[in-house]
Amino acid sequence: MPLLVMKFGGTSVADLGRIRNAAEKVKREVERGYDVIVIVSAMSGKTNELVAWVEQTSPLYDAREYDAVVSSGENVTAGLMALTLQEMDVPARSWQGWQVPINTTSAHASARFVSIPRDNIEAKFREGFRVAVVAGFQGLSPEGRITPLGRGGSDTTAVAFAAAFGAERCDIYTDVDGVYTTDPRIAKKARKLDRIAFEEMLELASLGAKVLQTRSVELAMRYKVRLRVLSSFEDSDENSGTLVCDEEDIMESKVVSGVAHSRDEAKMTLLKVADRPGIAAAIFGPLADAGVNVDMIIQNISEAGFTDMTFSCPTNQVKRAEKAIADARAAGAFAFGELVVDDDVAKVSVVGIGMRSHAGVAATMFRALARENINIKVITTSEIKISVLIDRKYMELAVQALHDAFELDKAA
Amino acid sequence: MPLLVMKFGGTSVADLGRIRNAAEKVKREVERGYDVIVIVSAMSGKTNELVAWVEQTSPLYDAREYDAVVSSGENVTAGLMALTLQEMDVPARSWQGWQVPINTTSAHASARFVSIPRDNIEAKFREGFRVAVVAGFQGLSPEGRITPLGRGGSDTTAVAFAAAFGAERCDIYTDVDGVYTTDPRIAKKARKLDRIAFEEMLELASLGAKVLQTRSVELAMRYKVRLRVLSSFEDSDENSGTLVCDEEDIMESKVVSGVAHSRDEAKMTLLKVADRPGIAAAIFGPLADAGVNVDMIIQNISEAGFTDMTFSCPTNQVKRAEKAIADARAAGAFAFGELVVDDDVAKVSVVGIGMRSHAGVAATMFRALARENINIKVITTSEIKISVLIDRKYMELAVQALHDAFELDKAA
Numbered sequence: 122m123p124l125l126v127m128k129f130g131g132t133s134v135a136d137l138g139r140i141r142n143a144a145e146k147v148k149r150e151v152e153r154g155y156d157v158i159v160i161v162s163a164m165s166g167k168t169n170e171l172v173a174w175v176e177q178t179s180p181l182y183d184a185r186e187y188d189a190v191v192s193s194g195e196n197v198t199a200g201l202m203a204l205t206l207q208e209m210d211v212p213a214r215s216w217q218g219w220q221v222p223i224n225t226t227s228a229h230a231s232a233r234f235v236s237i238p239r240d241n242i243e244a245k246f247r248e249g250f251r252v253a254v255v256a257g258f259q260g261l262s263p264e265g266r267i268t269p270l271g272r273g274g275s276d277t278t279a280v281a282f283a284a285a286f287g288a289e290r291c292d293i294y295t296d297v298d299g300v301y302t303t304d305p306r307i308a309k310k311a312r313k314l315d316r317i318a319f320e321e322m323l324e325l326a327s328l329g330a331k332v333l334q335t336r337s338v339e340l341a342m343r344y345k346v347r348l349r350v351l352s353s354f355e356d357s358d359e360n361s362g363t364l365v366c367d368e369e370d371i372m373e374s375k376v377v378s379g380v381a382h383s384r385d386e387a388k389m390t391l392l393k394v395a396d397r398p399g400i401a402a403a404i405f406g407p408l409a410d411a412g413v414n415v416d417m418i419i420q421n422i423s424e425a426g427f428t429d430m431t432f433s434c435p436t437n438q439v440k441r442a443e444k445a446i447a448d449a450r451a452a453g454a455f456a457f458g459e460l461v462v463d464d465d466v467a468k469v470s471v472v473g474i475g476m477r478s479h480a481g482v483a484a485t486m487f488r489a490l491a492r493e494n495i496n497i498k499v500i501t502t503s504e505i506k507i508s509v510l511i512d513r514k515y516m517e518l519a520v521q522a523l524h525d526a527f528e529l530d531k532a533a
Numbered sequence: 534m535p536l537l538v539m540k541f542g543g544t545s546v547a548d549l550g551r552i553r554n555a556a557e558k559v560k561r562e563v564e565r566g567y568d569v570i571v572i573v574s575a576m577s578g579k580t581n582e583l584v585a586w587v588e589q590t591s592p593l594y595d596a597r598e599y600d601a602v603v604s605s606g607e608n609v610t611a612g613l614m615a616l617t618l619q620e621m622d623v624p625a626r627s628w629q630g631w632q633v634p635i636n637t638t639s640a641h642a643s644a645r646f647v648s649i650p651r652d653n654i655e656a657k658f659r660e661g662f663r664v665a666v667v668a669g670f671q672g673l674s675p676e677g678r679i680t681p682l683g684r685g686g687s688d689t690t691a692v693a694f695a696a697a698f699g700a701e702r703c704d705i706y707t708d709v710d711g712v713y714t715t716d717p718r719i720a721k722k723a724r725k726l727d728r729i730a731f732e733e734m735l736e737l738a739s740l741g742a743k744v745l746q747t748r749s750v751e752l753a754m755r756y757k758v759r760l761r762v763l764s765s766f767e768d769s770d771e772n773s774g775t776l777v778c779d780e781e782d783i784m785e786s787k788v789v790s791g792v793a794h795s796r797d798e799a800k801m802t803l804l805k806v807a808d809r810p811g812i813a814a815a816i817f818g819p820l821a822d823a824g825v826n827v828d829m830i831i832q833n834i835s836e837a838g839f840t841d842m843t844f845s846c847p848t849n850q851v852k853r854a855e856k857a858i859a860d861a862r863a864a865g866a867f868a869f870g871e872l873v874v875d876d877d878v879a880k881v882s883v884v885g886i887g888m889r890s891h892a893g894v895a896a897t898m899f900r901a902l903a904r905e906n907i908n909i910k911v912i913t914t915s916e917i918k919i920s921v922l923i924d925r926k927y928m929e930l931a932v933q934a935l936h937d938a939f940e941l942d943k944a945a
Contacts, residue, residue: 201587
């Protein structure tokens with residue numbers, strides 16, 4: 122029988138009524154002839170309660186115990202979902218991570234999948250079960266302990282199951298009805314996309330469009346899993362939501378697919394750094410060790426053997442970055458004239474696979490911003506994306522201007 | 534190193550503060566030189582929340598899913614207790630049933646222990662861990678699913694661990710400070726017992742003294758596990774609480790150890806039943822099939838080929854018993870003249886190992902009740918117990934009179 126993976130996040134299973142609503146969507150797919158693997162998160166609020174208990178008990182907690190406690194949230198939802206389906210006469214059972222088993226590495230902060238053997242679940246499908254309800258987020262380490270796949274890791278669990286079982290599609294049910302050309306709260310004219318390429322989704326996910334986790338999109342791209350994002354709270358059919366898929370599955374595509382933004386960015390510049398081989402490693406090594414998520418890096422041209430090095434990071438990591446730089450300087454790793462911090466910037470990006478074959482996207486972008494008198498502070502580009510840092514107060518204006526300039530409100 | 538099993542029930546781990554209080558008791562035993570296996574229940578209230586969700590989802594729920602959901606409560610406590618101990622610098626880790634593993638049969642309503650292999654936990658003790666915190670109540674079936682040991686089954690889990698690991702003692706921490714000669718709410722002069730024999734405790738437990746579960750006492754008796762009941766909310770030393778132990782470990786013992794009572798009893802009499810071989814089976818077979826817990830059974834002497842058959846059961850099972858009898862009569866299983874129901878009785882019992890070698894206990898009991906003008910409706914006796922049914926309104930009076938008559942307020 123063809124197989125579908127369906128994933129429901131915490132707000133989609135927040136109480137018994139919503140679990141029932143989700144179960145109805147599952148039943149509909151069973152009636153259409155699919156065997157279904159359902160991945161569920163904890164009922165929303167439950168994970169926070171458990172995390173608070175752990176943190177109150179032990180500020181520097183043992184990650185293995187954290188995982189043992191917090192994973193119980195998903196187990197509860199999985200059992201309740203299986204019971205709800207049984208009540209609807211759909212043969213279903215729940216699976217905890219260790220029962221499948223979902224084999225992972227032992228890193229408790231960020232365990233990775235090693236394997237998901239199909240045998241146990243497939244044996245149950247052969248016995249006549251139509252639905253396997255799997256507790257999201259959790260795996261089994263080689264030492265026999267519960268490992269998490271990072272908070273919110275149930276998107277990734279869903280994609281991994283879809284890859285392992287060769288699912289026809291992986292449907293991610295959430296509280297929005299798809300992926301938009303930009304944030305609808307900022308640009309009224311934002312339009313829902315019917316399809317988007319994996320690469321574009323990856324750029325959008327990591328740029329701050331919080332619909333899907335970056336890692337789940339990476340995994341889907343690697344294993345060619347057709348990934349669909351759609352709403353738990355609306356009726357849906359085969360054409361609902363947004364399909365994240367291979368570039369070739371998108372017939373007609375615009376040059377730019379979306380405008381992303383990220384509000385809380387900071388720009389830091391080291392003035393007068395010696396321009397010598399290895400200087401970038403000397404600076405960014407200590408920052409990485411300190412856990413600073415450096416995003417953009419720009420090195421200006423050199424003058425008289427010195428250069429300026431600029432990078433961006435989230436605002437709340439500025440203090441940590443300053444300390445790492447001061448420590449490295451004191452240890453003699455590198456010298457510089459001055460550190461200039463601007464923690465009042467935002468990042469705006471345009472993303473589109475079509476850029477690869479179309480010149481002039483950067484020019485259009487810069488012209489649109491210039492028309493609004495928005496000064497660009499930093500520019501970086503990749504094959505399918507152009508990002509700029511601007512003053513934070515202009516962020517909404519820039520998003521709207523770019524959305525208009527690339528006519529994203531109109532379908533391709 | 535000598536090993537101790539300590540068990541904390543739901544009220545003893547109701548919140549983070551109480552978990553900390555329990556952890557302090559564990560730490561004290563570690564400091565005394567013990568390795569400790571701690572068995573924990575769910576935080577009180579949590580199990581009820583989970584059970585309510587299951588019952589609202591599915592009135593006739595799948596027991597395997599019920600178990601998957603409800604067992605999460607103990608897992609949370611186990612993790613939090615391990616973290617609390619770690620915070621106190623006691624090397625501890627949590628164990629879920631499947632990690633030990635606690636192997637059980639597959640009966641999901643009432644799974645029984647098959648084996649508790651010591652290897653995994655002992656390997657951790659050898660690595661330097663001093664405490665294993667085990668989630669109570671749950672085991673692993675041969676099919677790899679979570680099995681429960683009955684609600685409140687963590688007493689039994691504790692005793693099974695003590696037996697499997699050859700523990701020096703199994704301490705059950707609860708909200709009372711020991712076993713009393715009778716219910717202190719009824720008889721002000723009730724006295725805490727320092728020691729009580731397994732057999733006596735079994736009679737008291739099944740007669741309505743709710744301190745320990747019957748099955749845990751049975752198991753302790755079979756494997757000679759020294760079982761201690763004591764309070765979570767008081768400071769304790771080696772002499773606290775009540776030790777339930779082998780008869781030989783009790784030096785001096787009174788003829789009668791305690792007076793038990795059970796308030797909600799009903800007496801049912803079938804008048805004029807044919808006195809023929811197999812008549813008892815014909816009557817009590819259908820009652821057992823209907824799930825009626827028949828307690829006392831008395832058959833009076835036969836007259837002209839007919840007899841009267843009296844039995845007792847809990848008041849709330851009278852309706853069910855009446856229906857089972859009517860159905861069996863209609864099916865021609867047996868005939869009788871009339872069914873007389875008295876659902877306004879209570880049971881009072883005196884229990885003591887010393888009865889075996891002392892005559893006159895029954896006489897003393899009946900005389901004490903007669904002095905208070907309490908009419909005895911039914912009498913049954915076993916080797917170490919005499920029970921009577923009396924009018925419910927006299928129950929408290931009877932308990933006090935018997936407590937005085939056997940001088941239970943004075944130590945042996």
